[in-house]
Amino acid sequence: MINLDSIFSASKEAFLFYKNVSGKEKSEFLEKLAQILEENRSSIVPLAVKESNLPEGRINGELGRTTGQIKLFSNLLKEGSWVEATIDPADPARAPLPKADIRRMLTPLGPVVVFGASNFPLAFSTAGGDTISALAAGCPVIYKAHPAHPETSRKVADCIHQAILKAGFPSAIFTHLEGGIEIGQGLVKHPTAKALAFTGSHAGGKALFDLANQREEPIPVYAEMGSVNPIFTFAHKLEKELLPLAKAFIGSLTLGVGQFCTNPGLIFVPESQAKAFENAIAAELNDIASAPMLHPGIAQAYYDSIQYLQSREELRWVKVADSKHLLNGSTALAEISASDWLKDTVFQKEVFGAFAMMVVYKNQDELLAIAEKLHGQLTITIWAEAEELKTQLYLINLLEEKCGRLLFKGVPTGVEVGYAMQHGGPYPSTTDSRSTSVGAFGIKRFTRPIAFQDMPFELLPDALKDDNPLGITRLMNGKFEG
């Protein structure tokens, strides 16, 4: 029996210590964690492969992504400017009233709840981006493992606790829990929880969002709920690069058996190129072998969605899924006219897996209607020649409103972990488009600003001290310095 009160009480106590730990110490802790994870690579990888059905190469890469991400946050902390230190010095001579000294910076929110994702057993799970950005911000994490990979999760949690022990931090800055929906709900409802992060289905994310808002004290919810990541293609571009683009599209669609948040499940193709593009992608699809999905539940949901879509007469099937081996995520692709697509929003619902819908548009009016009707997305990709782009500025203007990341080349999968990444788009792709769950700025999700007015200089945090002992970039009287 899990006692959430005592877990949160320990977490809160740990927070009152951990929030005051310097960036340098947190940075060293994260570096140590990255090192311990690397040292345990040979035991972590086989567990994750076994529990996720993902190939070893992919899991090895994902562990590299995980430690790379940890190092990014370590660097961010070492540099230190991320706290947005802002100083408006006093002006005792100001008339009619003297001006007080006010200094503002970001401060951690408190203990936060993180839910693991099934599709990234490492990079979006136990020591994934949500956990690490919260720990970097100074927030203890209460982590609910995804039931699809319990052993992997326990092993990684062990590594985190080794690193905490080495750093001499309270062990309660990270708590690893396993359990079902009730535990998850209990975590979200607990009054000590100050935020929650989640990557998964729309149904799951929305349920947590609603629960968090029904609390006596509502808390921020960062739910990344996936999207269909449409690609808009134009005639000249397709004409010129038909085969490489067909290959790129199918490669991105079927990467990881279509189980990424950013697989492109929707592609808009001009009528003039539709037949040629269809032929090209059909050929590519034939080369893609079926592969096992993450777990039977996900495979079942995939085939249920496909079955429903097969009942819709608006669709013409370029390739039907082969469901002989149910766990295998067989690719599938259907075609629909833009006019039919526009009539029912069910056609833009995400089918988690390697299924895509190719929508054939006739003219600019249809394109603009599509842009208007499109739900919020993590990414939108535009494949157009330079001279085509020039005629599509209004469309681009509309599409900016529908996504967190707009691509003009390449494919949406392969989300870079850097400073400029934005992995969070308008609802329903996430519950908070003001946040990103990938990249350095993910840290800001777990903070709020605090201002100190006329605080005695000896009490000021280092980030706000007059002589800037951290050497960070700060806003002084409205100007960047340092």
Next chain:
Amino acid sequence: MINLDSIFSASKEAFLFYKNVSGKEKSEFLEKLAQILEENRSSIVPLAVKESNLPEGRINGELGRTTGQIKLFSNLLKEGSWVEATIDPADPARAPLPKADIRRMLTPLGPVVVFGASNFPLAFSTAGGDTISALAAGCPVIYKAHPAHPETSRKVADCIHQAILKAGFPSAIFTHLEGGIEIGQGLVKHPTAKALAFTGSHAGGKALFDLANQREEPIPVYAEMGSVNPIFTFAHKLEKELLPLAKAFIGSLTLGVGQFCTNPGLIFVPESQAKAFENAIAAELNDIASAPMLHPGIAQAYYDSIQYLQSREELRWVKVADSKHLLNGSTALAEISASDWLKDTVFQKEVFGAFAMMVVYKNQDELLAIAEKLHGQLTITIWAEAEELKTQLYLINLLEEKCGRLLFKGVPTGVEVGYAMQHGGPYPSTTDSRSTSVGAFGIKRFTRPIAFQDMPFELLPDALKDDNPLGITRLMNGKFEG
């Protein structure tokens, strides 16, 4: 009959233009607006005085605050770095995969709804901080006037439309509406609305928050719902500065007939100084004349709250409110022991008006229990001698978790409009402690990040162009430049 669909449709169309307007042009527009408001001072001020019952001196000052605020945002736009431009350049040579060019900046959310506040007919109303920060961000505003000052609101709206006309912007970037609760609810529910800002009561703010979260697409709600802004006092400090502190406290409490979000309605006093402090503030209170409150509804609510508190035997009344003239906000002050105060959270409920509760504490344990029990506040003030502060580091650590601004001198009223101001604290003082409704960073409430990947250079917004034509400070490969 107000047709919200056509209003939002015009607002959305205006947005698709206005979001692309340069910071320089928006800055000029705001400067023009400040100028027009000043030119209309002689007609605005008498209207606001008549409709708010506030004295002319205060309203004159508030107009200055309003135009000062507009100029702050104008300067912010002129400088331009607020968009958080972040560039991770491409690295085509990276192995195993080339790195794409990713550039991120803040982009406006879309049309937003702003509700006027009754207690600041100018600075938190029609051309107040919420409206101006949204317009500065690039968001059209649909403004619902507060019914307490319709004529003032119409006049100021006229000034905004004059400035829009001069700037050549679409008039729908600002829409002035009047109406009751139904109009307000209609605005919040409308699918085109992308955020809302509100300053007012807890009941009002919470209702809007719930409504916004029940939408098909939930939207951010920035409701500033007030707080009791406790002051923690310590024995040596009171001993040394009894009379000036009593004067400062009563001055801040009764400023504007106690109708500020930051009036201190709660003060914690050590037992050793309780009698002396009580005598000192009682003397100060006698010097404060009753003055009319904003409108009869607010006065009625004030006296209703006082009447309820008078039924509570835990309280001892230092001064009872004189309700002979109901519109007059007569001061009132009651004393309670910390042990009684801790037993019922009703004793920390805001009474909007010039009422304060003086809580007498016996020891450190009580102080820590108070800090634990305290609800989220806009501000907390600590009055202590340097050597007392040294012994209160743990208390300060706890109190940081309960407020947006922590003061060590002076009083919480007189909220500076600057860069470092944080006017937004943990719930229930606001619905979003990550935001501020006063100061330059209020602009960020109406934005979200967008990343452009491999965008052709000629399409990039100026803020993200290679040669930095705006000359702003940007994060380049994780380092500040410019």
